[in-house]
Amino acid sequence: MRQITRALVWGRSFDRAQAFAERMSGSSPIQIEAVEQGEVAAAQADIICTVTAADTPILFGDWVRPGTHVNIVGSSYVGPCEIDTDLVVRSRYFADNRASVEAAGAEYIGARDSGLITNIHILGECGDVIIGRVDGRISTHDITVYKSLGHIIQDLAALKYLVDR
Incomplete structure (x- = not known):
C-alpha cells in the first residue's frame, strides 16, 4: 500500500476545486490543495482518480509518469471519455467488470475500435488482482489503469462502511 x-x-473550475480542497482539508489528516492545471497535478501524482462528467479527455497519456496508477470512474456509458487513447494503450488495464467495459467503457472502446488494442488488453478484473490471479503491476514503471463503470458491490461495501461508522 502506498x-x-x-x-x-484539479477541476475545470479552479474556484470550485479550491473550495472543495478547503472543505476537505478540515476533515482529513493529509494535505489537500487545489492546482490550476491538470497537467501539473498529473505530473506530481502517484495515484490519479478521474471523477468527472467530461465528454472529452481531461487526462492525457503524456502527462502521466511511469509507475502511476489511474482510476477512471466518471464516464459510465459509450461516449464520454476521461482519458485519451494513448493512456489506454500504454497501461496495464483492469476493469471492475470485463463484459461491462467491453460494452460501455468509452475510453477502452475507442482504443479497441481504432485497432490500437484488442480485447486481451483488459488483463483482468479488480477481484483478479485482489486474490492474486493476475498481477496488477509487474514493473515499478508500469502505468496501471482501473476502469470502473459502477458495480453494485462497491456501492454496498461503501454503504456498509458508513453504517458501521
Whole structure:
C-alpha cells in the first residue's frame, strides 16, 4: 500500500476545486490543495482518480509518469471519455467488470475500435488482482489503469462502511 500524505485537486473550475480542497482539508489528516492545471497535478501524482462528467479527455497519456496508477470512474456509458487513447494503450488495464467495459467503457472502446488494442488488453478484473490471479503491476514503471463503470458491490461495501461508522 502506498502511504498517501498529500492530495492535489484539479477541476475545470479552479474556484470550485479550491473550495472543495478547503472543505476537505478540515476533515482529513493529509494535505489537500487545489492546482490550476491538470497537467501539473498529473505530473506530481502517484495515484490519479478521474471523477468527472467530461465528454472529452481531461487526462492525457503524456502527462502521466511511469509507475502511476489511474482510476477512471466518471464516464459510465459509450461516449464520454476521461482519458485519451494513448493512456489506454500504454497501461496495464483492469476493469471492475470485463463484459461491462467491453460494452460501455468509452475510453477502452475507442482504443479497441481504432485497432490500437484488442480485447486481451483488459488483463483482468479488480477481484483478479485482489486474490492474486493476475498481477496488477509487474514493473515499478508500469502505468496501471482501473476502469470502473459502477458495480453494485462497491456501492454496498461503501454503504456498509458508513453504517458501521
